[in-house]
Amino acid sequence: MVMAYPMGYAIWLSMQEVSFFGGFRTSFVGIENYREALYSDNFWWSVRVTVQFVLVSVVLAMLIGLGLALLMHHVRRGRALLGAIIILPWSISLYGAGVMWQYLARGQSGVASSLINRMLGRTTPDTAVEYSLISSEQIVNLLALGNAWNLAPLVAFFLLANLKTIPERLYDLARVDRLNVWQRFLIVTLPPLQYTLFVFTTITLIMSMKLLDFIFVMSAGGPGDASATLTFRLFDLAFRQSNYGLSAAMSFYLLFLIIGSALALFFFWGRRLEDT
Amino acid sequence: MSGIEITNLRKSFGNVRAIKELTLTIPNGVFCVFLGPSGCGKSTMLNCVAGLEDVTSGTIKIGGHDVTNLPPHARDIAMVFQSSLLYPHLTALQNIRMSLKNSDTDAVEAKRRIDHAVGILEIASVLDKKPSAMSGGQRQRVAMAKAIVRNPTAFLMDEPLAALDAALRQSLRLELVVLQRQLGTTTIFVTHDQVEAMTLGDLIVVMNDGRVEQIGTPDEIYNNPATKFVAGFIGSPPMNFFEGQVEDSNNGPTLRTQYGPIAIPRHLFDRMGGSAHSLGVRPQHIDINRTKTDGSIPGTVFAIENLGKDSVIILHDTAGHDYRVLVDPDHGYTVGESTYMCLDLSQAHLF
Ligand SMILES: Nc1ncnc2c1ncn2[C@@H]1O[C@H](COP(=O)(O)OP(=O)(O)O)[C@@H](O)[C@H]1O
Numbered sequence A: 001m002v003m004a005y006p007m008g009y010a011i012w013l014s015m016q017e018v019s020f021f022g023g024f025r026t027s028f029v030g031i032e033n034y035r036e037a038l039y040s041d042n043f044w045w046s047v048r049v050t051v052q053f054v055l056v057s058v059v060l061a062m063l064i065g066l067g068l069a070l071l072m073h074h075v076r077r078g079r080a081l082l083g084a085i086i087i088l089p090w091s092i093s094l095y096g097a098g099v100m101w102q103y104l105a106r107g108q109s110g111v112a113s114s115l116i117n118r119m120l121g122r123t124t125p126d127t128a129v130e131y132s133l134i135s136s137e138q139i140v141n142l143l144a145l146g147n148a149w150n151l152a153p154l155v156a157f158f159l160l161a162n163l164k165t166i167p168e169r170l171y172d173l174a175r176v177d178r179l180n181v182w183q184r185f186l187i188v189t190l191p192p193l194q195y196t197l198f199v200f201t202t203i204t205l206i207m208s209m210k211l212l213d214f215i216f217v218m219s220a221g222g223p224g225d226a227s228a229t230l231t232f233r234l235f236d237l238a239f240r241q242s243n244y245g246l247s248a249a250m251s252f253y254l255l256f257l258i259i260g261s262a263l264a265l266f267f268f269w270g271r272r273l274e275d276t
Numbered sequence B: 001m002s003g004i005e006i007t008n009l010r011k012s013f014g015n016v017r018a019i020k021e022l023t024l025t026i027p028n029g030v031f032c033v034f035l036g037p038s039g040c041g042k043s044t045m046l047n048c049v050a051g052l053e054d055v056t057s058g059t060i061k062i063g064g065h066d067v068t069n070l071p072p073h074a075r076d077i078a079m080v081f082q083s084s085l086l087y088p089h090l091t092a093l094q095n096i097r098m099s100l101k102n103s104d105t106d107a108v109e110a111k112r113r114i115d116h117a118v119g120i121l122e123i124a125s126v127l128d129k130k131p132s133a134m135s136g137g138q139r140q141r142v143a144m145a146k147a148i149v150r151n152p153t154a155f156l157m158d159e160p161l162a163a164l165d166a167a168l169r170q171s172l173r174l175e176l177v178v179l180q181r182q183l184g185t186t187t188i189f190v191t192h193d194q195v196e197a198m199t200l201g202d203l204i205v206v207m208n209d210g211r212v213e214q215i216g217t218p219d220e221i222y223n224n225p226a227t228k229f230v231a232g233f234i235g236s237p238p239m240n241f242f243e244g245q246v247e248d249s250n251n252g253p254t255l256r257t258q259y260g261p262i263a264i265p266r267h268l269f270d271r272m273g274g275s276a277h278s279l280g281v282r283p284q285h286i287d288i289n290r291t292k293t294d295g296s297i298p299g300t301v302f303a304i305e306n307l308g309k310d311s312v313i314i315l316h317d318t319a320g321h322d323y324r325v326l327v328d329p330d331h332g333y334t335v336g337e338s339t340y341m342c343l344d345l346s347q348a349h350l351f
């Protein structure tokens, strides 16, 4: 029931044309909203942005998570402090992170501008040049990096737990066999991490597709609609343009995208892990 | 050509002196077993020989070459780790191949060696299996195959049979000895199991607390233990010790114990002099009686272990000290009975 009522309402809504003028009225339009979405350039642009955002987020979250896990595993001294520093970005709220990232990346007074200007000796206001990390080309990648940075610590701690189960002696065996760093990583280190990597790829994929607040705080879908992911688009449609029907229809396309990619992940990757 | 020469080897981890001093020459082709309680430095010694740990000081030669500062793969050794460790996510064949993957061996030669190893170890049927799908014995054979395809000057084995059950261990021990004879490769085998050491070794090195206690053949170690530690560690059930003061009087040498004097054979006393304070007697050299005789030592039956062919009677003296006596299974004693031990000192030891 808890699921069914909002689901049902959303399905109903996605088939309505809602208007507010002269009182709240709805009229049944069938699959019109779904058709409209498919013919909308904005919709396809948002799909593209979402796919890019999610791909970069997931890859970066896994790479950063793996990197942090290996770092924590190999550091001998100050392990507790390192752990605390690493868990920090995860424990601050996404909203806080959004504000912080925006500050770091901002043009006029952001960190990038100050650093580059300082290095080039431009210290007066009329010589300083703005270097904004928030440009339309890079905005999606930058958002994905911020998102990955927030997700990575959790991934790192689970991977670290896996790393601790690897017998030390396997590394000795690898030395006697003269395996190089890459072979050792593939043969000794990576296999026990596979299951965790699969689970977190799925989780970060779904979380990234659904992400709204971070994008809202950081870029509000902009510049222009350069970073308007599907979640942002349907939020915008519903609460700014009051186009509830189209928004609800798009939300179902998002749902299909989430379910479809999670199933694909399982089919091509997760399913094969069971027999190892 | 000598097999392995270790000279003045020392190894410390910070303040822990894991190996205090070790000098030893293992002749070519010899099966040498390092035996000692856990924590005595056996693995550390083996890691130093393998190049997995840097030595603190000393030199190591393998096949006449000084390898002290060489990395493991350049030492011409093959290693078998505790519980026959293999890469868990590779099949048996992939595991074996890994030994030669980054060596200079060409593909034809590699295949020849692998086929040969698979043949003598009879593991053709498990080549596609991963370690988790193999039995302990199969894993051990695959680990051996992985070692012998390297054609090394020396095998180094760190308790490879430790995790197996007793029956399997026994049969694999025999296989290992036969294989080593066949290949004639110098071998260091580390174990804390004295039965394993006695059955495997041409040469046994007994270690304790980072030092060598004794080096010798199994016979020498058993019959002429150099120290009280060796005497107590080798043999099952273990040797009994009677503590006291050794004195030489007009009636011949004696050990003054809390139960009165025990007369000691002259040849024993001459070997050890007056500094000894402990008389060691193996369980099969003690008789027990219900009646007191001259020089017998009282003890109460505390427990009886039936080994099938023999029984071990464990006696307590008044101080609660244990003594083990080997008797026929039809001994007829019961727990709690008071008895007297008669010692046969012809093969006893003074420490
Ligand atoms: N990497 C290490 N760091 C610190 N101490 C160690 C290390 N390896 C072994 N030791 C210490 O050295 C001693 C000998 O250990 P080890 O060689 O493993 O004994 P064994 O194999 O005979 O059981 C032990 O006291 C152990 O705690």
Ligand SMILES: [Mg+2]
Binding pocket: B042, B043, B044, B158
């Ligand atoms: Mg050990």
